[in-house]
Amino acid sequence: MDFRDAPEEAAFREEVKAFLAVEFKGASDGGLEASGPNAERAKEEVSRGGVDRFGAYKGWMKKLAAKGWTAPAWPKEYGGAGMTVMQQFVFNEEMAKARAPRPGGIGIAFGGPTIIAYGTDEQKREHLPGILSGDAVWCQGFSEPGSGSDLASLQTRAEKDGDDYVINGQKIWTSGAQFAQRMILLARTDPNAPKHKGISYFLLDMKSPGVSVRPLVNMANLPGFSEVFFDNVRVPAKDLLGEENRGWYVATTTLDIERSSIGTSIAQQQSVDDLIRFAKEMGNGKGENGNGRAKSVRAELADRCIEAETARLLSYRVITLQNRGMVPNHESSAVKLYAAELSQRVAETGIRITGLYGQLDRGPSDEKDSASNRWALNRGRFMRSYLQTVSATIAGGTSEVQRNIIATRGLGLPRD
Ligand SMILES: Cc1cc2nc3c(=O)[nH]c(=O)nc-3n(C[C@H](O)[C@H](O)[C@H](O)COP(=O)(O)OP(=O)(O)OC[C@H]3O[C@@H](n4cnc5c(N)ncnc54)[C@H](O)[C@@H]3O)c2cc1C
Structure with a gap:
């Protein structure tokens, strides 16, 4: 298989990379908070005089807006970037590699595209600008x-x-x-x-x-x-x-949007890379043949590494179908199912490898000297992902439902 970019994709990739190199100043461990639950927490910290991560996130969205990249998939006539399937893929991949928060939220990802597909002119005029500017959540x-x-x-x-x-x-x-x-x-x-x-x-x-x-x-x-x-x-x-x-039928359009999860699979790979680096620094992978812990760390990381690569290739399959003008079906279910279960395994490996320090959550950012801020590894990233990924196999369609789709639509097995 040849996964190299076509010349126009390679040029676009360079454009995205150059933009990120100049404009994105985020911390590598999620220093900018995206919208959603973490934003709530970030706002709370700002109100306590802490670092303004939510403000930093909004500033980042403004930079994307200035480039016209707030809504990569929307047509240009509605204020979107009008990117092709492959451009969206390259954009999402490079953003994920840089660990930059992607523009998103329900409005950009689902509401806007569904209004574009089904809305009257008046509904488009009323709702799309607020979604694009971020004023309407x-x-x-x-x-x-x-x-x-x-x-x-x-x-x-x-x-x-x-x-x-x-x-x-x-x-x-x-x-x-x-x-x-x-x-x-x-x-x-x-x-x-x-x-x-x-x-x-x-x-x-x-x-x-x-x-x-x-x-x-x-x-x-x-x-x-x-x-x-x-x-x-x-x-x-x-x-x-x-x-x-x-x-x-309108809702089906909403639910059919964005299925490749390339950003998620890159994030898994980055977490695994971070764990490998951590294990090397702490000597966790070392040990005589009889050292059971070292052996299990090595074996576990080897497994996660293969799985993260598998997740990326499953995402590539969905992108390939979309690029051919086809609508992915059970292929998207395979991506969703695999990525959700992998996120739990990566979080579990993270917790096992980082030990007790990895179980500490970061403290409020305005209390730099608190014990939790001094001792929490990666600002409590693995401990939080351990708790947050529990819901990954439920949200957006449970793993059981995804398996049913793969079995019936993908493998042609009878329903019951
Ligand atoms: C973090 C998170 C965020 C969410 N955000 C939103 C949101 O913003 N908006 C929104 O509308 N919803 C949201 N949801 C809800 C989510 O879509 C539902 O939780 C999900 O569709 C499962 O539905 P349920 O919780 O009612 O479980 P149920 O459908 O009651 O399922 C219960 C159990 O039965 C199993 N099951 C059900 N049917 C079958 C079947 N046919 N075959 C085999 N097993 C089956 C399920 O897999 C599950 O284990 C969110 C959920 C989570 C966890």
């Missing part, structure tokens, strides 16, 4: 207490009343809902229709009366997601995206 209100894997069974109701829809029900696990201004929301508009055919897709204003958000704190002690309750919330009909009762 979006969240995704799909999952409900009884509807996750079987999303089409969702029960939140939207009843037509004059020029409005009236929403009642509940969402759960809504990432970032507590600081979002808008939500892409699925609600049932026809309870008598077959379950996929009675759902509509709304662009909800989170400030609407009757919306209440209750943050949930996860096991990493971060308020990553929330419960969201709707009590007679009135949504104007202009905020319906696509046709009434056809929302499931």
